[in-house]
Amino acid sequence: MISLTNGYGxxxxxxxxxxxxxxxxxxxxxxxxxxxxxxxxxxxxTIAFGPGGGNDIMARSIIExxxxxxxxxxxxxxxxxxxxxxxxxxxxxxxxxxxxxxxxTTSGSFVTxxxxxxxxxxxxxxxxxxxxxxxxLVLVVNGNSDIQxxxxxxxxxxxxxxxxxxxxxxxxxxxxxxxxAQKAGFEFDYVSFNSMSExxxxxxxxxxxxxxxxxxxxxxxxESGDLRPLVFSGQNVPxxxxxxxxxxxxxxxxxxxMPRGLILAPNAPQEAQDWWIETMKTVVxxxxxxxxxxxxxxxxxxxxxxxxxxxxxxxxxxxxxVLKSVGAIK
Amino acid sequence: MDxxxxxxxxxxxxxxxxxxxxxxxxxxxxxxxxxIPGFGPSAGLAILLPVTFGMDPxxxxxxxxxxYYGAMYGGTITSILLNTPGESxxxxxxxxxxxxxxxxxxxxxxxxxxxxxxxxxxxxxxxxTILAPMFSxxxxxxxxxxxxxxxMMGMLTLLVMIGTNWKLGVISALIGFALGTVGVDLETxxxxxxxxxxELIGGIYFIPIAIGLFGLGELFYAFYGGLHRxxxxxxxxxxxxxxxxxxxxxxxxxxLTMARSSILGFVxxxIPGxxxxxxxxxxxxxxxxxxxxxxxxxxxxxxGLVAPETANNAASSGAMIPLLTLGxxxxxxxxxxxxxxxxxxxxxGPLFMEQNPELAWGLIASMYLGNMALLAISxxxxxxxxxxxxxxxxxxxxxxxxxxxxxxxxxxxxxxxxFLMFGAGIVGFFMRLYGFSPAxxxxxxxxxxxxxxxxxxxxxxSRGSFMIFIERTPSLWILGITIALVAFLPLLNRLGGKTxxxxxxxxxxx
Numbered sequence: 001m002i003s004l005t006n007g008y009g010x011x012x013x014x015x016x017x018x019x020x021x022x023x024x025x026x027x028x029x030x031x032x033x034x035x036x037x038x039x040x041x042x043x044x045x046t047i048a049f050g051p052g053g054g055n056d057i058m059a060r061s062i063i064e065x066x067x068x069x070x071x072x073x074x075x076x077x078x079x080x081x082x083x084x085x086x087x088x089x090x091x092x093x094x095x096x097x098x099x100x101x102x103x104x105t106t107s108g109s110f111v112t113x114x115x116x117x118x119x120x121x122x123x124x125x126x127x128x129x130x131x132x133x134x135x136x137l138v139l140v141v142n143g144n145s146d147i148q149x150x151x152x153x154x155x156x157x158x159x160x161x162x163x164x165x166x167x168x169x170x171x172x173x174x175x176x177x178x179x180x181a182q183k184a185g186f187e188f189d190y191v192s193f194n195s196m197s198e199x200x201x202x203x204x205x206x207x208x209x210x211x212x213x214x215x216x217x218x219x220x221x222x223e224s225g226d227l228r229p230l231v232f233s234g235q236n237v238p239x240x241x242x243x244x245x246x247x248x249x250x251x252x253x254x255x256x257x258m259p260r261g262l263i264l265a266p267n268a269p270q271e272a273q274d275w276w277i278e279t280m281k282t283v284v285x286x287x288x289x290x291x292x293x294x295x296x297x298x299x300x301x302x303x304x305x306x307x308x309x310x311x312x313x314x315x316x317x318x319x320x321x322v323l324k325s326v327g328a329i330k
Numbered sequence: 331m332d333x334x335x336x337x338x339x340x341x342x343x344x345x346x347x348x349x350x351x352x353x354x355x356x357x358x359x360x361x362x363x364x365x366i367p368g369f370g371p372s373a374g375l376a377i378l379l380p381v382t383f384g385m386d387p388x389x390x391x392x393x394x395x396x397x398y399y400g401a402m403y404g405g406t407i408t409s410i411l412l413n414t415p416g417e418s419x420x421x422x423x424x425x426x427x428x429x430x431x432x433x434x435x436x437x438x439x440x441x442x443x444x445x446x447x448x449x450x451x452x453x454x455x456x457x458x459t460i461l462a463p464m465f466s467x468x469x470x471x472x473x474x475x476x477x478x479x480x481x482m483m484g485m486l487t488l489l490v491m492i493g494t495n496w497k498l499g500v501i502s503a504l505i506g507f508a509l510g511t512v513g514v515d516l517e518t519x520x521x522x523x524x525x526x527x528x529e530l531i532g533g534i535y536f537i538p539i540a541i542g543l544f545g546l547g548e549l550f551y552a553f554y555g556g557l558h559r560x561x562x563x564x565x566x567x568x569x570x571x572x573x574x575x576x577x578x579x580x581x582x583x584x585x586l587t588m589a590r591s592s593i594l595g596f597v598x599x600x601i602p603g604x605x606x607x608x609x610x611x612x613x614x615x616x617x618x619x620x621x622x623x624x625x626x627x628x629x630x631x632x633x634g635l636v637a638p639e640t641a642n643n644a645a646s647s648g649a650m651i652p653l654l655t656l657g658x659x660x661x662x663x664x665x666x667x668x669x670x671x672x673x674x675x676x677x678x679g680p681l682f683m684e685q686n687p688e689l690a691w692g693l694i695a696s697m698y699l700g701n702m703a704l705l706a707i708s709x710x711x712x713x714x715x716x717x718x719x720x721x722x723x724x725x726x727x728x729x730x731x732x733x734x735x736x737x738x739x740x741x742x743x744x745x746x747x748x749f750l751m752f753g754a755g756i757v758g759f760f761m762r763l764y765g766f767s768p769a770x771x772x773x774x775x776x777x778x779x780x781x782x783x784x785x786x787x788x789x790x791x792s793r794g795s796f797m798i799f800i801e802r803t804p805s806l807w808i809l810g811i812t813i814a815l816v817a818f819l820p821l822l823n824r825l826g827g828k829t830x831x832x833x834x835x836x837x838x839x840x
Contacts, residue, residue: 084528169519207473220679
């Protein structure tokens with residue numbers, strides 16, 4: 001296990017920065033709960049993946065913001081508990097039922113791992129704080145392809161089935177194009193890859209007709225014209241993809257995306273859940289959060305508390321249905 | 331000259347006192363994570379990544395990159411001294427590195443590995459400097475058909491590993507292929523032999539298997555031989571006074587090996603996903619095929635150590651090309667570097683080098699300096715490292731077991747992988763005892779899943795037609811080279827007056 005402790009040596013630097021920037025925010029945490037959080041308790045922040053990944057970057061960005069604006073009174077100890085596609089880390093949090101000081105960030109595997117393996121936990125078991133953003137996908141073709149836009153793509157796919165590459169099978173990469181194709185009425189062959197890099201080179205080498213991917217990872221290639229974006233699966237197109245239609249605007253809304261949110265251990269006290277919901281309302285207003293969202297090309301989608309639990313349940317059921325229909329899971 | 335001006339600009343950016351300190355820190359950390367079995371550069375990078383928050387990006391990227399190529403230097407030390415690969419790309423270095431040490435040539439072996447690493451790394455950086463745009467075309471022409479053919483070419487290496495007792499060799503390889511089927515089937519998403527375990531979703535990673543087979547297997551074998559009870563109890567011999575420096579013969583016989591392996595390693599490194607491990611294995615088998623005395627491979631042939639060492643360092647340089655020119659990480663380690671770029675708000679892609687010339691050329695320039703620093707550190711540290719082998723075996727043995735277990739666990743925090751490692755240790759002992767080929771097993775485990783996935787992707791794309799392999803130009807090239815190798819290598823061996831069966835390469839993996 002790789003365990004990292006974010007010491008607070010940077011407090012001074014952050015303090016100075018905060019003094020300069022914090023004026024508009026100007027208060028330190030909502031005052032509704034006096035007992036929670038206690039400054040003596042260390043917040044045990046589980047990151048269910050290794051350092052450097054999307055989940056890790058999100059957790060550390062939130063912690064930076066909490067630190068900078070003095071939103072959390074005690075120490076925060078982020079630990080990377082990677083393993084088993086998140087099963088290890090979220091299993092660790094699951095075991096702390098009732099503890100108000102166990103917290104974690106979610107990502108796509110939070111929904112897909114329990115579908116694939118016998119994890120003791122399900123996504124809806126945890127105490128939901130907030131969905132903060134969603135990871136959405138962009139469908140791209142090679143920059144030298146004849147296909148200029150999504151209408152041409154659909155028209156061509158109806159004539160001869162195309163192949164679309166994505167990462168993994170029990171994954172949003174597979175579910176998004178499958179649902180989109182059903183709605184738009186074309187057929188395609190899904191080609192599954194182990195990593196974004198293999199699938200990108202496959203597309204650049206003209207082996208693939210098209211692929212789906214997180215815009216953040218391929219923005220450089222889109223900017224240089226090596227890849228041509230056709231359609232985006234989220235509700236709002238990120239600034240970097242201006243002019244690209246969304247699936248919803250074409251009338252093929254699929255309503256599936258990967259949740260990036262915040263959870264507490266199962267059965268955490270009500271006051272802890274309330275405190276974190278109020279605090280996250282402050283966090284998402286900060287300019288740093290805006291910067292995190294735009295530099296990672298996420299779609300800001302904020303829902304709190306029990307609505308987040310409902311969202312998780314719906315996403316899980318949606319995934320399960322599609323994956324069962326193609327026989328990927330039983 | 332443009333390139334020269336760019337490089338000078340890069341050097342001026344890289345050579346500041348604080349950046350040099352970062353570079354040296356990175357190089358040292360890299361060597362250390364390389365030495366610990368299982369704990370590779372991607373883990374070392376990931377640990378230092380959070381430290382670079384708020385650092386100057388140029389210093390930070392110099393440090394992170396130094397960890398990456400520094401690990402290639404450190405990883406070989408335990409391969410040579412303990413037969414335990416410190417890092418996946420140094421598995422092939424155990425084949426001849428350990429026999430060399432057993433023959434009392436640990437000093438020359440360590441010096442030659444440092445020099446070979448330096449040559450590979452430096453040739454790699456020179457090639458990046460002058461040919462980066464050209465090679466970006468190579469990484470752009472690799473789709474599933476090419477990966478499949480590349481894996482098939484890699485399997486030619488199996489023929490070398492299998493050696494004289496082909497029945498035992500084939501069984502070893504088949505065990506490797508069988509282990510490679512574990513994990514979620516990429517195509518359908520169904521679990522194969524995962525028994526509901528989340529830790530097996532991703533399949534059986536070859537690192538715990540390699541550490542167990544080579545490291546623990548060797549250890550058990552030494553205990554079986556009663557090494558812990560003998561007077562000195564040392565597994566390998568080392569004589570500081572007489573045998574530290576390589577002989578003239580060592581230098582002369584490996585000149586061409588270094589040249590060939592640098593180029594081979596670099597080209598394989600450029601291909602995303604192939605990486606340093608495959609490069610080192612291919613370099614080993616290529617050298618053995620062209621060698622005048624292939625029968626010495628696996629028994630302590632210097633070229634057999636130099637080839638994989640040069641290749642893995644050249645490959646780690648080569649892997650920078652897709653990262654810098656396309657924003658595509660070719661390996662786990664370069665993926666962490668990519669994450670670092672993203673953290674600093676930079677956007678890797680084809681325009682990266684134009685938009686951030688200072689950072690890109692600063693990084694390239696720092697790689698020249700880093701390789702020089704690592705050569706010096708490695709050679710000075712040799713007397714220190716060889717102290718390891720003076721430790722009596724009854725103390726060293728248990729320590730190695732603990733380090734192997736910790737190193738394996740540190741990669742994915744997986745108990746299952748640790749048990750697999752111990753299981754592989756026991757299997758490795760019996761394989762060693764009865765003359766099976768652990769090397770063939772590991773190679774099959776690496777190449778099997780790669781070949782299976784690439785073939786299924788290819789056939790999905792081509793809708794079942796095998797014609798795709800001859801319709802694509804890059805495929806045709808690889809196919810041509812493979813056929814040429816199959817047809818001409820035995821001929822070459824025969825012309826050289828060597829009997830084809832002379833190489834008992836089951837030794838190669840022992």
